[in-house]
Amino acid sequence: MSQPYRLPRGGRIDRGAPLQFTFDGRTIHGYQGDTLASALLANGAALIGRSFKYHRPRGIVAAGAEDPNAFVQLGRGARAAPNRLATVTPAAHGMQVRSVNAWPSLDYDVMSLLGLAAPFIPAGFYYKTLMWPRRLWPLYERVLRRAAGLGRAPSGPDPDRYDYVHARCDVLVVGAGPAGLAAARAAARRGARVILADEQPQPGGSLLASAERVDGVPGHAWAAAAAADLAASPRVTVLPDTTVFGLYQSNLALMVERRREQPGDAAGTERGARTWRVTPRRIVLASGAHERPLLCANNDLPGVMLASATAAYLHRYAAAPGSRAVFFTTNDTAYRAALDLAEAGVPVAAIADVRADPDGRLPAEARARGIQVLAAAAVRRVLGRRRVAAVELCSLDGSPRGVVECDLLGLAGGFAPALHLHAQAGGRTDWDPALAAFVPRRSNGVHPAGGAAGALGTAAALRQGAQAGASAAAAAGFTADAAPAPPGGGPELPSAQDAPDLGFQPYWVPPNALGRVKPQFVDLHEDVTLDDLRLTLREGFEAVEHVKRYTTLGMGPDQGKLANPLATGVLAELQGLHPAAVGAPRYRPAYTPVALGALAGRSVGALSDPLRATPMQAWHQAAGARFESVGQWRRPLAYPQRGETVHDAAARECLAVRRRVGLLDSSTLGKIEVNGPDAGEFLERVYVNTWKRLPPGRCRYGLMLGEDGMILDDGVTARLDERRYLTFTSTSGAAEVLAWLERWLQTEWPELRVYLTSVSEHWACLALAGPRSRETLAAAGTDIALDRQAFPHMTFRAGRVAGVRARVFRISFSGELSYEINVPADQALHVWETLLECGRPFGIAPYGTEAMHVLRAEKGYVIVGQETDGSVTPLDVGLRRMLSRRKDFLGKRSLSRPALLRADRKQLVGLRSDDPAQVVPEGAPLVDAPSRRRPLPMRGHVTSSYHSPALGRAIALALVSGGRASLGERLYAAAPDDRWIPVRSCLPIFYDPTGARLHV
């Protein structure tokens, strides 16, 4: 047993469950119930890290989430957990814990030499230097970056899963200290649904860290019983280990529940976490208060601790934080801690009290116990190398009061309510002069209570808690008389000893009489000193937010929980301002850091984003298709066969369509039924072309513009009957187009009697294309007459295909004879397989989007999003003749704006490379003549470019400034490898310009 600082009795630890872990390789012994910090203290390890900037030795300061120093690295490899706080991390057997920011070792850290240079590295140092010579900045930066940072990121993907839960309640209680427990009980007794969350593994808050009694039993026992009673009620959810890290809009509370290892895990494994997303009606903020440190020189040495933390280690963990203590205080609370330490056998050498006449009950008790109490006194300086060795005391007038040897200095600078969540949510605060701290104002559905409301003392916390719980419940609609069976026993307001008047006296900046001893740290994590603040003010950075940004005060992983309340007072005093005029830097989520994985929740891996599937998806997969992402879909790009590349396969598929027959799964197209007496009128308004006179049974290609005149989407619309049209949209435009149409209908033209219904998912779409598609369709079995007169181009028929009822559209995106066969999705696979089977004698091949792209490019058909980019009009792509002159339509007026009529606009043309084998890279810019000059004016760019298997040459489409007027001109495309590719522009149609193949 090597726990020299472990007390023989007491503590909320399980002495029957010893454990050990390593810290920088050294074995540390502890018990179940210890935190890393308490075990380290019990083992006498005071030095646990190096500071962020100067690499000064640092130890444990607090016993909770507010500690600015105790950041360690846990675990290794993919399970590594950087920057975990030792004061809140439960110790577990077999853990590997390492210090951060020290090299080669914690004791002998090379970078600590920086401390010597500290006088030359004040706040704002970097802005004033490292500018010369400019070339060297990258080098300087590399050095800076290496020195900065804290822990190391994991080395592999996170093996853990994170859970995510939505919850609702009437009252959310933050904190399960006396105030929170009383609040939860009061609210639950009124019938409210309550969630009680506390970041600690056990309920009780400050009760765990004191010897106080509640209702005649030890505080911790009362808390445990009260929490158990609450948990037994079906209306109450008690969540230990759960931090409320953010309060967002509409008081949405985000909480994260830590999950520890599971059976069979390596010890201390963090098993992800569960995020709770709670929508409460009311919130009771019972998050307690944080003690403020005090300034003196070397106040950062290991062994300097908050007075309340010394008591916490003593009572909760039975770990003596030192062997001989001195306290430095502004109020009576330190006396309680000092008495408790002395009681536990840790001698208290002295209490330096800044008050002239500390005469309360507790000081009297201390004196009676023989503790030396120095009034109107302060700690001037802490002495020691890697931990406290002594403190130098003096009177406030500067006269020395001796050097006292000790290894523990307890600081008691008063308490600041933990109002972070309240302030995050925009809640107001008031300056409480008695407390010298900001206290929350009840607002926005947040009811503060206990320490969080500025109350000191358990009795007050219980009282306020019960009141807040009752008023929160009432505000949520629950009153005392409506109460169903109350959870648990015990009185609503348990009894406890009222705290004595603490007699607080502010002490911010040590009086000048004490001399300018340094360094005095205001923010331990960020190594911000009192002198830094002075300098910062001198340089004119006076607003508290400026001070923060210039010095990085409060910007560390602790977010200045200790530093900020201290800094407000210090800055006020240095500037002669009221603290309320100084204010505090803005509070933001997260209260304590939260893993990105926890926020992602279940939305990771296969569940990160829905992958949508067509009815033929499994077939494509089995057929060895290569896929491409199109929005949330994965569409077959091509179906390579043995030894084929995607490119080879697409070429083969193209030829199959041009010469024989191919089958494409185009189920992803959007399909909207436009239904009602005014359907035609509606289409007239949203499309550039006309619809009312389209006869039932016929199809027409349509173009839709934004009000700015730019092409929004295109596609074929068929008239199903007098009052019904079916509109096809592009795959990526499906949702957007429906939303766009619905919006106009509802907000602008409610008088139109039209209903829009998306039928995209109901109808699968199989595009059968190629000269032998008619024979294939016939072979598959259909009752539709297929001959040219009976079923001409741009018409549709209803009937059966392969035994399934179908809508068949004779429309074509390939330029070949083509049937787009729509069948109910649940029978589509059957039809797909039948067509392939029956098409085999005709040489059918399934084809993918790559072949589809090539085929349409050969015909010069544009793809919205490829030829267009939100800045392209129908005029630009040569579709002027589609625009109706007889009617208005969305976007029409925009087309006559001067910039849209300019002759030098980019217009769609075809390109042929001089070398027919040379496929011009897509996206390549086009210029008039090669040149090394930069900038070199650009004429346009290549929008689509392929090798055309049908033509045996490269073809491309491009947008070229003034292109339509100068067809045949020579241009040069710049390849990414800086070669120039000579091309000539042409009409954007390469194959079957007369469209003869469509009308067969």
Added chain:
Amino acid sequence: MQRYSLPHLIRRGLRGQRGWTRAWRKAAPKPSYDVVIVGGGGHGLATAYYLAKLHGVRNVAVLERGWLGGGNVGRNTAIVRSNYLWDASAHIYEFSLQLWEGLSRELNYNVMFSQRGVLNLGHSAHDMHGLARRVGANKLNGIDAELLSTEQIARLVPILDTSAAARYPILGGTLQRRGGVARHDAVAWGYARAADALGVDIVEGCEVTGIRAAAGRVAALETTRGEIRAGKVGLVVAGNASVLAAMAGLRLPIQSHPLQALVTEPLKPVLDPVVMSSAVHVYVSQTDRGELVLGAGIDAPTSYDLRGSFRVIEHTLAATVELFPIFSRVRMLRQWAGTVDVCPDASPIIGPTPMEGLFVNCGWGTGGFKATPGSGWVFAHTLAHGQPHPLNAPFGLDRFAAGALIDEHGAAAVAH
């Protein structure tokens, strides 16, 4: 102005850092100025600096309603690049990038401009198409741009999930090596200090509440610190552009949206270049202090609220963890928002308004930090001459009536 230099620093260090003086004077407003700049953000301060430095206009005030630099300049993810698609944008952002390259020297203030490269990822054929187009255009405009393969990206940023099975497979990307990040606050402070040294009055805690015109010409500003007469007025108030314009009876084509960002705890270096994926709304870099800085997409509703909706953050983080699986255990430290001024074409407005003497510089939206030096430079020119410089001539308010939009988001380019 105290010039910062090594000997100077050592002297101050030896004297216990006593001799420092204010970085800029705490100016009280005078009754009248030749030019008043409204807005003490990066752009406003840069404008004032170049007015004084290059155009000899020194009777200038910058009015800031809060503390200087508390707007978007102090809350942005600090990405600097110039690889924009359209010529007009490319020219102004590249000009700005060149100013960045000499900025620390120019201001005698280290703005820590760190050219560690900006990598844009492509996850689909459509993305790759857009990226290739942009690289081609950038090269002709003299902007450094490289198209990278998946393998090259895996070497450059090994912690990215470059496997083919990833939810957002990385098919390739573009790299602008001269891009990078800068220390955002320092930019505001550096310009303020340098402008102050040239005589510019920087007035903090002075909110403009009204704009008075006389005979169709701007005459004076009503402020919380009294009325201030002005020969010319430049509104450079980012997310508040519409509010100020309304004081002059104008409407702008601007919508103000919250844009959120967050930092993680500091880590030892794991990420060198800036990585951006516009398809999934993620951009991330690691600062010199070691935190990861991540940005999200804008919140859809217009708002002046500095918080934003949590679901936007959740979405961004889910995508971030997909791209960088090792970041899952890294923890979010702090999260915030700014109010960005978004134009329909995602390009800024820099030029005159229908009210004579009143000029605007706004609409930089989610990506104006990188433009700070260039924007200030051209706006100073515009104010001094009453005419836009050729670099900002395409960015006038008149482009909306003419239809000459410079559509940077439509054109597969990305913001930030």
Added chain:
Amino acid sequence: MLQIPCPWCGPREDAEFDFGGEADIQRPADPDALDDAAWADYLFMRVNRRGVQREQWVHTAGCRRWFVVERDTVTNEILQASTMGRRP
């Protein structure tokens, strides 16, 4: 997270909705009668109010109805939500 009160479905999370900008922007009855500036005014110019704004939302993942909301753009407080009338 903003809770948005759909006048049909009641309060729901903002993830279910899409924002549609300022309300009360009427499409001109005769666009051709407008000059370019007036057309641009309709297309692009917005009040973008700091304060209470009337605006449009649609309950995308719910009833698919557009409706009008009065919201304070500084506090995000929603003062009122009303339907846009039914068709036909």
Added chain:
Amino acid sequence: MDDPGPSTADRGTTLVERPFLTHVDLRLDPDDRGALAAVRTALGLRLPLEPNTTASPRPLTSPAVIAANGPPRIEDGAGIQTSHPDLRPPAASVLHAFWLGPDEWLLLAEPGAGGMLVRVLRAALHPRAAAVTDLSAGATVLRLRGPEARAVLAHGCALDLGPAAFPPGACAQTLLARAQVLVAAIDARPTFDLIVRRSFAPYAAAWLRDAGSAHGLRLARPRAA
């Protein structure tokens, strides 16, 4: 709250697909009393006018239905039976009507009734401005039932699905994680039907299996048709 580690213990919560049901989308003007009456006569069903509610299920036995259950006819491209070819229109099917919006309802019936419902309703509503669209192949129903059904849904659904706020008969279109769904409370066991668009069904099912793993969720086979 139970620990979300995978659990093999069967706690009586099951997930089963109810494939091939008939889904018909109905649009009409709720202020048109004649239209409501026409539906009532044709189907023996009162459309729910209260948002987010379901009409109590009715057997499909109205005279119009019986008459229409003769041999199917093809009127145009849309009056089509779309169920699985093996499934025959049932003799006495049960019809549910869910409120989707102020002028929109989803009619859900046993497999095979789509063509018939469309014909009956179109005939009944003619010549009013109404829309009747068979969407049977476009969606599927996932039925989640058992004591932990609410807990499973709470992993991805922000709605208050508690018995007070969402009793049997309530329904709501909302988001389940990242998929749009119609959630309907069927009974107090509780049983929820999730109506999901076809292409999102693999995602929704995978998500439910994942979220249910901590709750002992058991997958049941769809009952044979």
